[in-house]
Amino acid sequence: MIYFDNAATTIQKPEIVGKAVYNALMSQEFGNPSRGAYPESLNALRELTKTRMALGEYFDLGDPLNVVLSSNISFALNLIIKSLFTSDDHIITSLSEHNSILRPLYAKEKEGCQLSFLDLDEDFNIKIEDIEKLINKNTKAVVITGASNVSGKVTDLKRVHEITKEHNLKLIIDGAQIAGCLEFSMKDFDNTIFAFTGHKSLHGPQGTGGFLIKGDFDFRQVVAGGSGFNSFSHEQPHAIPELFEPGTANVHSFAGLRAALKELEKEKPYDKIQELTKLLYRELKKNKNLEFYTHLDKVNAPIVSINIKNADANEVGQRLYDEYGICVRTGSHCAPLFHEKMGTRERGIVRLSLSSYTSEEEIFQAVKAIEEISESYK
Secondary structure (H helix, E strand, O other), X not given: OEEOEOOOOOOOOOHHHHHHHHHHXXXXXXXXXXXXXXXXXXXXXXXXXHHHHHHHHHOXXXXXXXXXXXXXXXXXXXXXXXXXXXXXOEEEXXXXXXXXXXXXXHHHHHOOOEEXXXXXXXXXXXXXXXXXXXXXXXXXXXXXXXXXXXXXXXXXXXXXXXXXXXXXXXXXXXXXXXXXXXXXXXXXOOOEXXXXXXXXXXXXXXXXXXXXXXXXXXXXXXXXXXXXOOOOOOXXXXXXXXXXXOOOOOHHHHHHHHHHHHHHHHOOOHHHHHHHHHHHHHHHOOOOOEEEOOOOOOXXXXXXXXXXXXXXXXXXXXXXXXXXXXXXXXXXXXXXXXHHHHOOOOOOOEEEEOOOOOOHHHHHHHHHHXXXXXXXXX
């Protein structure tokens, strides 16, 4: 099996990640955090704190208490959007967004929120220059992806931040496709929330994610449950991170995420991933029977999306696995507006996505397989 679906989840993890999860489960040293003064409960609380600290260090955020942990980035973005926006707000987003942003925004639109969408240019770039044209008196935030999960096109987040800062707007970033594979520092941002997931390029376990908060935000309760303190209050404690973390935390998986972060800190794979992505793109470009939905720049998320001319994406994906044992993602990629813009709503797109574990040999095998399959559609 050759795996090219790392934008969905990485399968290959550092061995230390599995050991950390196993040890947390089997050591019998971790109880329920914030529920007791005995060592096992305190151990669990300390482990979560260490994970927050590791995330803060990795993304250059000073206060670990401003790191909220959740089960994944979809849940994190739902929490942010549902907590932060009211029916009076106007929100700017883009046609590149994943449903993890779009669906909670559409829900807010039903409540009265106004939405505006930034278009894409011919190279799949979000038209950031149009943000200021869309700002009005009740605009509250720009909610935007760090990189498209279809094209891999990286958003110029620093330019977006310049605009939001100038107009006193909040910036919310979907970091699913950049966390761990592209350099990102919270030092460069103010009044910004950065959402991440642990199971993609951070190489952590599934069931881990969250968001980092820098600035002043007026959050409201959207979920509630046990917190381990203020039990007689009718509301969830308003302090961060407890406001967003009701119930028992996934301590064991977050121990795995912390181990993954430690491994990444030893040697960040940014350059290696870029070289692998360029190699895949360059080799596929030699095939004149392909249509591309990736336009490679100096820096790109590790994604190359294509279609074979005259072929359905799902059929191509099935053939890649059945005939060559190659795993790719096909279909609409949970990014409906991108597909409507590209006219691929019915046909779909074939996405190949890499990790630092991808080898050059695997890339050449995938390129050859696609070339052979494409011959049958001429």
